[in-house]
Ligand code: SF4
């Protein structure tokens with residue numbers, strides 16, 4: 001089997017793997033917010049940026065090759081990840097203590113793992129809607145980090161195209177494909193992959209809330225946070 005080096009450790013891979021695929025399968029954590037093993041490549045968040053021969057590359061879109069020497073957990077790369085994470089926090093409205101996803105949220109867990117203790121940037125406090133029109137699913141755009149996982153899951157897994165990204169720059173936002181633009185008028189079903197893949201608390205099942213107490217949630221009890229998604 002072929003190998004590449006991740007921070008000096010041999011990682012086996014098979015033909016067609018990206019660096020991320022192979023590293024995650026072998027239990028090596030590379031930070032990510034838009035990668036999922038069940039979906040195709042995206043490269044939306046850049047949290048997974050590593051260095052290969054001095055150049056930055058997204059681990060989730062770079063094919064694994066024998067003999068590559070990949071730098072991942074260096075102070076410089078983690079500092080970049082921290083700033084990206086802080087940008088995501090200030091671009092939306094993320095109030096972890098009041099969020100049902102707290103403890104299961106990959107953004108929150110990534111912030112903890114990177115040692116984030118403050119926002120660094122000014123809060124932008126955008127005005128964004130909450131869509132409670134669906135009988136089984138909440139959509140809170142205040143928490144959306146535009147990772148596109150729901151867009152890709154709805155297209156690739158569910159074959160429905162319920163979600164899309166619209167606008168540009170600071171106005172980029174998640175769109176719901178329905179006659180009214182509301183989730184309740186879309187084809188999203190509670191069991192769809194797209195309804196369960198959001199890494200943050202933007203798409204949440206209704207009537208579950210705090211059924212699992214804070215302190216007993218995925219990232220409260222398992223590590224490392226960069227290595228896996230929490231439950232939906
Ligand atoms: Fe990503 Fe969730 Fe926003 Fe969809 S709603 S783009 S899964 S953060």
Ligand code: FES
Nearest residue numbers: 032045046048060
């Ligand atoms: Fe690679 Fe988001 S995980 S760009």
